[in-house]
Amino acid sequence: MTKTVEFISAEIGEGAQQMGCKFGPARLRAMGLVARLRTAGQAAQWGPTVTAHDELLEHGKLAVVQGFTPELADASHAAAAARRFPIVLGGDHSCAIGTWSGIAQAIRPQGALGLIWIDAHLDSHTPDTSESGAPHGMPLAALLGHGDPQLTDVFGWRAKLAPEHVVVIGARSYEPGEQALLERLGVRVMYMPEVTQRGMATCMAEAIERVSRGTAGWGVTLDLDAIDPADAPGVGSPELGGIPAAEMLEALRGLADQPGCAGFELVELNPTLDDAQHTSARLCRSLIEEVILGEAHSRVPIRQAA
Ligand SMILES: [Mn+2]
Numbered sequence: 001m002t003k004t005v006e007f008i009s010a011e012i013g014e015g016a017q018q019m020g021c022k023f024g025p026a027r028l029r030a031m032g033l034v035a036r037l038r039t040a041g042q043a044a045q046w047g048p049t050v051t052a053h054d055e056l057l058e059h060g061k062l063a064v065v066q067g068f069t070p071e072l073a074d075a076s077h078a079a080a081a082a083r084r085f086p087i088v089l090g091g092d093h094s095c096a097i098g099t100w101s102g103i104a105q106a107i108r109p110q111g112a113l114g115l116i117w118i119d120a121h122l123d124s125h126t127p128d129t130s131e132s133g134a135p136h137g138m139p140l141a142a143l144l145g146h147g148d149p150q151l152t153d154v155f156g157w158r159a160k161l162a163p164e165h166v167v168v169i170g171a172r173s174y175e176p177g178e179q180a181l182l183e184r185l186g187v188r189v190m191y192m193p194e195v196t197q198r199g200m201a202t203c204m205a206e207a208i209e210r211v212s213r214g215t216a217g218w219g220v221t222l223d224l225d226a227i228d229p230a231d232a233p234g235v236g237s238p239e240l241g242g243i244p245a246a247e248m249l250e251a252l253r254g255l256a257d258q259p260g261c262a263g264f265e266l267v268e269l270n271p272t273l274d275d276a277q278h279t280s281a282r283l284c285r286s287l288i289e290e291v292i293l294g295e296a297h298s299r300v301p302i303r304q305a306a
Contacts, residue, residue: 004084006086007046007047016093024267065151085256088266100143116208116221120242171190204252254290
């Protein structure tokens with residue numbers, strides 16, 4: 001890829017039931033992402049670290065996310081506006097509001113943003129439908145323009161995503177209220193049985209086709225809990241029966257080189273729940289290498305297998 005990769009650390013765990021995702025970005029940074037990309041000939045750098053203000057917790061989880069979102073949005077906006085390729089490392093999934101608001105703002109002069117949301121959950125609650133009140137269950141609704149005004153109106157405009165420009169892949173645990181919102185809006189959801197039947201690579205190809213149509217750019221937000229917990233145990237909300245890691249790696253290979261791809265986000269790694277071998281963190285590193293290096297990277301394991 002000719003663009004420089006810029007990693008942005010989104011240190012927030014306050015949006016979830018458990019705080020551990022706040023330590024995800026530091027864990028990934030310790031794994032040498034930039035050095036490995038550079039060794040492979042890819043320009044890459046560390047960008048800003050945006051850290052949630054935990055002193056706001058006395059006003060509730062939503063207050064922390066309200067404070068964090070515009071700061072992260074400024075960081076992802078700056079990277080995209082400078083024509084670098086942002087990779088945002090979460091953090092709980094509430095960070096997606098900031099990430100994609102910033103990228104939507106950067107490409108707004110050219111047109112609309114598309115987004116592929118890979119997740120075990122729908123993340124489409126509003127404060128009215130959420131039983132837990134945890135903001136990491138709300139980011140997709142906020143980006144579609146529904147929910148708390150401070151989260152929907154970043155940069156002074158609402159609905160960073162139009163429903164026809166969104167595809168959700170891998171959902172297998174959700175509540176009726178959030179499902180009703182997505183159905184009413186007409187968002188395409190590929191639930192887990194469809195992904196199992198058709199294969200992740202086929203679903204991904206259809207999703208890219210859909211989010212490319214009528215948009216000026218598109219991205220992917222990957223919640224690690226979409227992957228089967230046998231392959232990625234270090235997540236806050238594990239759900240049995242997910243997408244095998246091998247299928248996910250294959251489906252994301254060379255993603256950044258696809259026409260229109262404007263950014264990538266990887267969230268919900270909870271290193272405090274990972275195993276002693278850091279299996280989940282190492283999988284995250286491999287996923288990023290597949291996204292950025294694509295075929296150049298994949299030749300190595302294929303040759304070893306032969
Ligand atoms: Mn999620």
